[in-house]
Amino acid sequence: MSQKITTLFKIKYPIIQGGMVWVSGAKLAAASANAGILGLIGAGSMEPELLKKHILKAQTLTEKPFGVNLPLLYGKREEQIEIALNAGVKIFFTSAGDPKKFTKFLKDHGCVVVHVTSNPMLAKKCEDAGVDAIVAEGFEAGGHNGSEELTTMTLIPQIKKSISIPIIAAGGIGSGYSMAAAFTLGADGVQIGSRFAATQESSAHINFKQSIVQASHDSTMLSMKDLIPVRLLRNQFFQEVQNIENSPLDLEEKKRRLISLLGKGRAKRGMLEGDLLNGELEIGQVAGLIDDIPAMDECVARLIREFHHASKNLPLHFS
Amino acid sequence: MSQKITTLFKIKYPIIQGGMVWVSGAKLAAASANAGILGLIGAGSMEPELLKKHILKAQTLTEKPFGVNLPLLYGKREEQIEIALNAGVKIFFTSAGDPKKFTKFLKDHGCVVVHVTSNPMLAKKCEDAGVDAIVAEGFEAGGHNGSEELTTMTLIPQIKKSISIPIIAAGGIGSGYSMAAAFTLGADGVQIGSRFAATQESSAHINFKQSIVQASHDSTMLSMKDLIPVRLLRNQFFQEVQNIENSPLDLEEKKRRLISLLGKGRAKRGMLEGDLLNGELEIGQVAGLIDDIPAMDECVARLIREFHHASKNLPLHFS
Numbered sequence: 001m002s003q004k005i006t007t008l009f010k011i012k013y014p015i016i017q018g019g020m021v022w023v024s025g026a027k028l029a030a031a032s033a034n035a036g037i038l039g040l041i042g043a044g045s046m047e048p049e050l051l052k053k054h055i056l057k058a059q060t061l062t063e064k065p066f067g068v069n070l071p072l073l074y075g076k077r078e079e080q081i082e083i084a085l086n087a088g089v090k091i092f093f094t095s096a097g098d099p100k101k102f103t104k105f106l107k108d109h110g111c112v113v114v115h116v117t118s119n120p121m122l123a124k125k126c127e128d129a130g131v132d133a134i135v136a137e138g139f140e141a142g143g144h145n146g147s148e149e150l151t152t153m154t155l156i157p158q159i160k161k162s163i164s165i166p167i168i169a170a171g172g173i174g175s176g177y178s179m180a181a182a183f184t185l186g187a188d189g190v191q192i193g194s195r196f197a198a199t200q201e202s203s204a205h206i207n208f209k210q211s212i213v214q215a216s217h218d219s220t221m222l223s224m225k226d227l228i229p230v231r232l233l234r235n236q237f238f239q240e241v242q243n244i245e246n247s248p249l250d251l252e253e254k255k256r257r258l259i260s261l262l263g264k265g266r267a268k269r270g271m272l273e274g275d276l277l278n279g280e281l282e283i284g285q286v287a288g289l290i291d292d293i294p295a296m297d298e299c300v301a302r303l304i305r306e307f308h309h310a311s312k313n314l315p316l317h318f319s
Numbered sequence: 320m321s322q323k324i325t326t327l328f329k330i331k332y333p334i335i336q337g338g339m340v341w342v343s344g345a346k347l348a349a350a351s352a353n354a355g356i357l358g359l360i361g362a363g364s365m366e367p368e369l370l371k372k373h374i375l376k377a378q379t380l381t382e383k384p385f386g387v388n389l390p391l392l393y394g395k396r397e398e399q400i401e402i403a404l405n406a407g408v409k410i411f412f413t414s415a416g417d418p419k420k421f422t423k424f425l426k427d428h429g430c431v432v433v434h435v436t437s438n439p440m441l442a443k444k445c446e447d448a449g450v451d452a453i454v455a456e457g458f459e460a461g462g463h464n465g466s467e468e469l470t471t472m473t474l475i476p477q478i479k480k481s482i483s484i485p486i487i488a489a490g491g492i493g494s495g496y497s498m499a500a501a502f503t504l505g506a507d508g509v510q511i512g513s514r515f516a517a518t519q520e521s522s523a524h525i526n527f528k529q530s531i532v533q534a535s536h537d538s539t540m541l542s543m544k545d546l547i548p549v550r551l552l553r554n555q556f557f558q559e560v561q562n563i564e565n566s567p568l569d570l571e572e573k574k575r576r577l578i579s580l581l582g583k584g585r586a587k588r589g590m591l592e593g594d595l596l597n598g599e600l601e602i603g604q605v606a607g608l609i610d611d612i613p614a615m616d617e618c619v620a621r622l623i624r625e626f627h628h629a630s631k632n633l634p635l636h637f638s
Binding site: 006012013014119120121138139140148149150151152153154155157158161171172173174175177178180181182183184185186217218221222248249250284285286288289304307308310311312313314315316317318 | 325331332333438439440457458459467468469470471472473474476477480490491492493494496497499500501502503504505536537540541567568569603604605607608623626627629630631632633634635636637
């Protein structure tokens, strides 16, 4: 079995705790590191100073390395990178932007760089840009998502055919069973978001955590396709988005109205402040399978137990 | 490992060749049976007399049992069932309708009955209706599809939690690797469509088979969501559907125009007659991974080789 991911990040289990805006701060990243997996601080909409605070705090909570997840869409990414580098961070997961933009710079500073992709062509671009590994994220994942709508089941083997660097599968992975599935599809590791959003150490508001626990099979849907596709928990805000998308308006007018509806701080309002009606609640399809809010060490131990169970039950031969 | 599916259908490998309208006739079903898996004649739009011809022909091509796939939406299903029963068919896969409608009748006639589902609530209804197993079909599958858009990765574990009868996973399964993934997720067997559509024995027109081989990661998309969601290869007909769906018309008018555009025989025109521009070409996301047109026995042997490889490579323990 591939040791590529455990070796690359010097971790015990080939599991990445996905960077999640307003959900994965210092506490979750450190708890992940202490549980033997890679923790990521989701720098998303963080002001550079807030990111610094989270990095310094995480360093007091664990002696193990952790990383920073950086969507390249946002304005202050240069400052975020400078602060993270100065604080000693050596692992960067970038997403939502050109993988060529920062990879060489970060590699020259001795960092490990991973970029998030949702299709095999972008994965090839990432490899050409010199990243160490890619995250391949399927349609079922929470938050921002690719327009090709490739599911984890079909995405991983397609990416495997197009690149030779390590692949971290993401999207729909909430148990050791789906983790094992990702490995059989050709992944070298997994990135898990939603399952870890509903843990004790996640920064998500308790209302949001409870709504993940209560979520059913039809609780999430890919939304805002006319702007940037994002998988959301269906609430009042989601419905307002759908009303605009399904209205008989032209595309430009729809985009204007969506941007205006989104405004500022919608995600913070929902995920951090717990406004379940008017907040933006980013979560994956796998929410329908999440039934509790464990501590991270317990959650990781359970994933490994389930993985072993799945692995032992898979037959080597038929008949 | 579960022997439920091989025992239920008296087959060597726990693989079902999915019933595909205009693609899985006598030749494909018989070749499947001869290769050690369950073959299904896709009765879809067949006139009862044509179905009879296919059943009788398949019986001359194999001595093994095979089944009939029956979408319950169509008009002549009672005649189709009567003809199949009279010809000695004992295995029925039903879909797109109420599982209670024919299950008891067919069970009373000594048949094995399986119903196709795309969500855990319908799966429970199927179990309550007395079916012997269910097919759980994810968003990545070709052809008709559920409105919840649950992918195979999240669907199988959710269904596993809601029922105790055997589960046959479908959607995105085109190799022994994805087959192994389905088993780790909790499936007892797999149903494969697209991969078998591009075989020597499939009735698909050679043009359609070649377009499957040429398909890339972005070649299919879930379409006709305003009518009945169906995953299609993107061609001119697909684009005409999209133009209606994206137009500023109200839902009722969209439906009228879609029904009018669809007309009669669109699927036959595309898949059987090879009209790649104006035909309806139903195929799964996994088309992007299909590179050749093998004979069925070779195709099944390859699936099993790949499954063994995936199974051997999955570690029992981390460390």
